[in-house]
Amino acid sequence: MNQLKLVCQGVACDRGGRRVLNHVDFEVGSSEALIVQGPNGVGKSSLLRVIAGLVAKAHGSLELEGGMAERSVAEHSHYFGHLDALKPLQTVLENLSFWRNFFEPADFGDGKVRESMSEMEALETLGIEHTASLPAGYLSAGQRRRLSVARLLVVPRPIWLLDEPTSALDKASEEVLLGLIADHINAGGVVIAATHLPLNLPNTKFLNLSPVTTESEHMFAGEDLDDYFDEDEQDEG
Amino acid sequence: MNWMKCLFVREYQLANRVGGGALIGVLFFLAVVTIFPFGVGPDMILLSRIGAAILWIGALLATLLGLDRLFQADREDGSLELLVMSGRSLELVVLIKCAAHWAATGLPLVLATPVLSLFVGLDFQSIVLVTLTLLVGAPALTLVGAVGAGVTVSMRRGGVLLSILVIPLAIPILIFGVSAATAGAIDSNNFLVPFLFLCALTLFGLVVGPLAAAAALRVSGD
């Protein structure tokens, strides 16, 4: 079986004119998890968003070896962020079926798209099958979170990008989610999770991000204003 | 192919379920048409002369009114990020969203037009012309409006700015739409020339609207 390998080299990222990531290097392959760690505001979320193709990187390369050639890394990935992407006026089942039908599945590097769970199976796995015909607006925060996880189960994509995956989940749901992530890793998937809590996952690598100390080489950041004014004063003097 | 149908159905349902859906646009249309006689006086001859213009302006404003939420709702709940990374062409996604939005909010405006035409004293011929021109021209309004909606997607109160940006884009549509609607006879050149220009603008909007709106949405991912 072909292996997937996500190779990230020297990735840098600017947001709002400020450098938030610099020289990020890692490799993560099939059946592996990468836990991105670091204090708040260090760019964990930004890194996931760069991989998800939502934020442009300023430098570096990000490549998926063994993936489908015509697809970007983002199109191999599931992104599970802070927002649930749920429409409160649609039922739980409608919400889930939409993503199942809409999202393009991607193979795990072995050339064929895997079977995925049906909507009801996914809801049962997460213990919210009784809500299937209710509008999503009636769900509690934890249930919404779980419904959002169900999206990852109904569309097969090898890379899971998880941003604080256990937030808003109780202990039991957290166990279920960790089990699902472990299953995904064991099935040849790639998991990249940003978290400040320890996650108990198999085959784990760690990436410790530290605050960016180097100045952004953004065109308006490097130099001071002084050189423009100082010389003026010298001219007059 | 299936994903397009799914997206269309979902967007259509959401447009209908959220905030009164089609009804609110039609009500606004009715309100705009109603205030004109209070402004210009209850002179039926004058009203029938400017009736087509009133209806077109009413439809334009009603279309603009509903457009600010076209992408904003998706951005706020995180759906937009998933639409961008879904592996589907974002241009097509925008086009389908526009189509669904138009079917849910634009089409009811067109259907309400014959009824509202009676308030401004249009004769049968004019009613047919106004309805026909709106049927062809209103999609173009939605499509250029989508550009404004894409550009203002990250703003909390983008609605007014959206209108300011989109109204210049809508002027040609309004010119040809009203010209065709007031031509008087459906088989005359007076009708045919502006009507064909109107069709051209709609086709043009089908290309430019999704391209520009998708480009703007990609930028807003940050």
Add this chain to the structure above:
Amino acid sequence: MTLYDLANPTRFLKLVKVLLPWLIVATVAALAVGLYFAFFVAPEDYQQGQTVRIMFVHVPAAQLALMCYAMMALSSIGSLVWKHPLADVSAKASAPIGAAFTFLALFSGAIWGKPMWGTFWVWDARLTSFLVLFIMYLGIIALWKAIEDPIKAAKVNAIITLVGVINVVIIKFSVEWWNTLHQPPSIIRSGGPAIHSSILIPLGLMALAFVLLFVTLHLMSMRNEIMRRRIRAMRMRAASVAPAASSNTVTKAAPAGAR
């Protein structure tokens, strides 16, 4: 010096600093000569009398209004294709200047129109097109102000500017068409008789002066924008440094505070 070197803001600022005094002198001189010709040398019109002299401001202003949009559109291509921040700056700097020239064209047209046609405003094709252009400029300025992140604002503005280019062409065509429909004899003749050289020379001088004025204003405006962005960058740097320093002092003064 290649174009790429120029594209570095620091080099650009240095160049502006060298060029600007000369440009200002040239602009003032050209304006002075142009206005002298316009007011004292050019003959009165046998029909319009002295009011014809408004033309020497009106026509160049109208040209510049369009030139500014062209500048903005070219810069927008620069910021979308090459993603160059200096192109962003150029596009942003063009918008208010363009709006000002468009306003000047509209205003001078109105005060010219009053003695000529007896009214400040007619819905003539060209006037209408310029009014729409003015609204477009104002919309773009508002959009620049509405988005805080300058890089994002630049991209979004580039998109709407380029859509606007297509729209300007369609508007010009459709408004002319609409105009012939509604008022058969146009008040302003578009072609007109051949212009005599006694008018053409002052007009040319004024056009040159206005182009110089535009270049000067545009460079100044770009310089200001670059400085504004540097201040922004410096403030952000200050913000990212400050918490560490202040938290140290806080812990010394009041250990185990509320946080």
